[in-house]
Amino acid sequence: MIEASHLSKSFRLRAGKKDSGSAIRNLLRPRSMIKEAVRDVSFTIGQGEFTGFIGPNGAGKSTTIKMLSGILHPTSGEVRLSGINPHRRRREAARSLGVLFGQRTQLWWDLPLKDSFEVLGAMYSMEETRRIRRVQELDDLLRLGEFMDTPVRKLSLGQRMRGDLAAALLHEPSILILDEPTIGLDASAKRDIRSLLRSVNEELGTTILLTTHDMDDIEQLCSRVLVITEGTLHYDGSLDGLRSRIGMPAQIEATFRTLEQANAAWAHLQGAGADSFGGKQLQERTIIVECSLEQRSFMNILRELETFGELEDARMREAAFEEAVHRLYPDARPAKA
Template identity: 75%
Template sequence: MIEAAHLHKSFKLRKPGPRKGLRSLIGGPTFVKEAVRDVSFTIASGEFTGFIGPNGAGKSTTIKMLSGILHPSSGSVRLGGIDPHRRRVETARTLGVLFGQRTQLWWDLPLRDSFEVLGAMYRMDPQRRRARLAELDGLLRLGEFLDTPVRKLSLGQRMRGDLAAALLHEPPILILDEPTIGLDVSAKRDIRSLLRGINEELGTTILLTTHDMDDIEQLCGRVLVLTDGTLSYDGPIGGLRSRIGMPASIEATYRTLEQAQAAWSALQRLDSASLAAVGLQERTLTVQCSLEQSRFMDVLRKLEAYGELEDARMREADFEDAVQRLYAN
């Protein structure tokens, strides 16, 4: 549904220096900045994909090329088989876009009027527009504030309105840029639930750009990581943890305190890259292990050699820590 092939985007910028304002009028030395370099990926119909990276990595530039706002310096984009730079009208019908820090709603109009204007822009049949709005009302719970001016809506309500605006013309593709920015915990939970419903119930293909790793982990089955303008990872979240080599933690509770202390002492003397004791609290021993080198059950067998286990729980590496480590590399 979304195809990006060898995308490259560079910008010609003026070198900083004294008399910067004068240089912008009469010219001066320039340099070329490569924002995106040879980025390729394909997103299938109905997929919910995360698109992440540090500030300045080229995410916004890539999103603008995908949506037809920017022309790539080289490479190509297809949205449902359409070139967004050559067939802009078809692209507008194929794509819905939501930018968390900008709104496509009319500030002083009631929310309902914004939908009427957007329906006219997309040349929707009035009856179909009303039916579609009823569908979105059931999904996004818009009824309580449809007749409220946009400027009086809460941030969470406005975001729901913007989601409805992006989906009004029934686009098969939705691109979201920071849709939960500035929202409180409750509003974020609501928006995540709504996005999950849009993906599952409407079959919408979604590409989500965000700095909130909870959004990615709770919503996306796949993640693309952009660093320094290049695609450094494309795959499942679990594979990202494995690639970085983040250890998993196992909390093992022994039957007696003496057994836990014996295991702690033995593992402290053990020189192993795949298993290390990192904490002991009463009868519970915490170890870190590499699940690429040892399976969970193999680790448990090693721990049972020091005494009878009453309970054992595994905690995988925190996703945000894995991403930050990838950025650093």
């Protein structure tokens, strides 16, 4: 369980005028200002929940994650991980917590992956038999065997992320905090990582908090989502509730086998089907429509269009994450985290 109670974090920043001689004045008589990165954030994540934590750049996500994991001390408020305060009982809390930062690795660059696990096992005071058993379990789950003897610097990004995920899970934590675990990965590697995270949550019962800018990660993995902007928690609820609140507009492109079929479908959309969609375009054999996924599912729209002929191609483009959050809070001017 993750408990955040009235978390706030402020930073003291150096402030000064930028003019001739300002560098010397700032050095002799430095001035500062207080910047609030997170303000009064509270939530509780139950055992076994898979929760997404999203918001625009600079909204306070990373600052909150660092407070939850014990890296940053809150200015006010309290964190508890399985009942333990990570700022007061750091070592004890670390045994129940695994952390993965997508842009940083906890693996040793020049060592084979298996050697990194040995070092990490020693850091967590794991008995050798327990570590060997755990590595085998993670190998079965994450398919590490093919590159276990490969130096980390020679791994692909997808392989390294699997190795980092195994490293975060090595000591059998009950809580896993992930910061952008799919950043920079190609579509295939993202699909693999999502599948692995789903297995970790369902098969091991691990509580997972995921921060990401990729809405596909949220939609495919999370049953609950937290939205933070300007350092304040603005939404805590289901993904369906979030869709309802922001509309989640999507653009659907459907290409028919013949021009006649496309024209027939277009005529339908201009008439009886007009109320179901927003913007509509016809480009030769391709119809482009905009709609809310809360009102109409992608498959239902395709079934409706297929009544007018065979589709050669169909694709859906959801609104970019930043655009969706901007629609929810158009006046938000995020504080830098």
